[in-house]
Amino acid sequence: MGKRTPQPITATPARRLTRQRLRAVLSGEFTQLPLEIVRQIVTNAAQDNIADSPLWVAQSLALVCREFQNAVEPILVDTVRLTRRNTLSMKSQFDGDRFARTRHFIALDIDNCLFPPSKCLVSFTGQISTLHRLVNPALGNCRPTRFTLCAAFNRVQDSFDCITHLHIQHGLLSYHEEIQTAPFPRLTHVVVTLNQIYEHSAFFDEIATDVPLLLASSPTIQRLLFRTLQLLRTHSDNVAAVLQRLADTTRDERLWLDERSFGQDRLRLLVDHLVWEEANAQDDIWYTGRQLYHPQDSIS
Incomplete structure (x- = not known):
């Protein structure tokens, strides 16, 4: 058999963060992080994915922000x-x-x-x-x-x-x-x-x-x-x-x-x-x- 030509490796876009998955994340240790670290995580995630997965950035990260506000505002x-x-x-x-x-x-x-x-x-x-x-x-x-x-x-x-x-x-x-x-x-x-x-x-x-x-x-x-x-x-x-x-x-x-x-x-x-x-x-x-x-x- 001939030598197989290597296929280019493409980055797999992060899965869209549904509301169900988001609630599971929010109920874990992520909620215990300081605000500065949370902000940096979100910023880095947006920068790392904006080129290959702009739809994920627009939908999932926006969903995160809305969910955070919806969760926190009634308590505030x-x-x-x-x-x-x-x-x-x-x-x-x-x-x-x-x-x-x-x-x-x-x-x-x-x-x-x-x-x-x-x-x-x-x-x-x-x-x-x-x-x-x-x-x-x-x-x-x-x-x-x-x-x-x-x-x-x-x-x-x-x-x-x-x-x-x-x-x-x-x-x-x-x-x-x-x-x-x-x-x-x-x-x-x-x-x-x-x-x-x-x-x-x-x-x-x-x-x-x-x-x-x-x-x-x-x-x-x-x-x-x-x-x-x-x-x-x-x-x-x-x-x-x-x-x-x-x-x-x-x-x-x-x-x-x-x-x-x-x-x-x-x-x-x-x-x-x-x-x-x-x-x-x-x-x-x-x-x-x-x-x-x-x-x-x-x-x-």
Whole structure:
């Protein structure tokens, strides 16, 4: 047989990256790479294939970029946190529909009148004046069900009938204007993170009187959770004892307690904890703690 003439070796174009294959890639270690390396990989892939496989570059790499954006964007805008520092830089994005899918909006240190109301909004953390603007029917159909109050509870005449879950981060039961349930006629879950002022006996002694008043003010409440994160351990234990006696006396199954305490460094740790909680535990905080009264206890 004669000598076979070698055939030229042609580079095999990379296979087109389908959505199914792309998801397999994205679920692997590639997602753990730093952004700079990912960018360089994509750039090199485009440069290496543009001459022989321009169609692959146009279709597959474009698909990668779109898939990355589609995967990341909903996560980026799911929780939006506005402060005095970043509001101006984000203002230009408020006019479009980028935040139409935002579910959690946090505006701690500002009365923010810029953020566009979103019909997907589930929870809001901030001042009650901002909540008033968000749920204004004239601005859209924004109906969050969960509200975390991070500042003083200013008296309002409005009725926020969309709110069923209320968290007061620095609760003061002794000042009844702080714990208003009238603006929230459909409350089912209330969380009160007690203010550190309850380390003083003048306020501590009023807990047993104020808690029943709070429960009586809203017959729709199903769960009232007190948290002692701001108190020293000794005072946290004292509050727990008072609430336990109250629950045993009234046989009220709605009373719950989270008696964790951050100790001597509580104020600094509390700030960090609340920041983390606002962004990561909007759906969980309402169901923490332990129930203080169980009907079976009285039977036994």
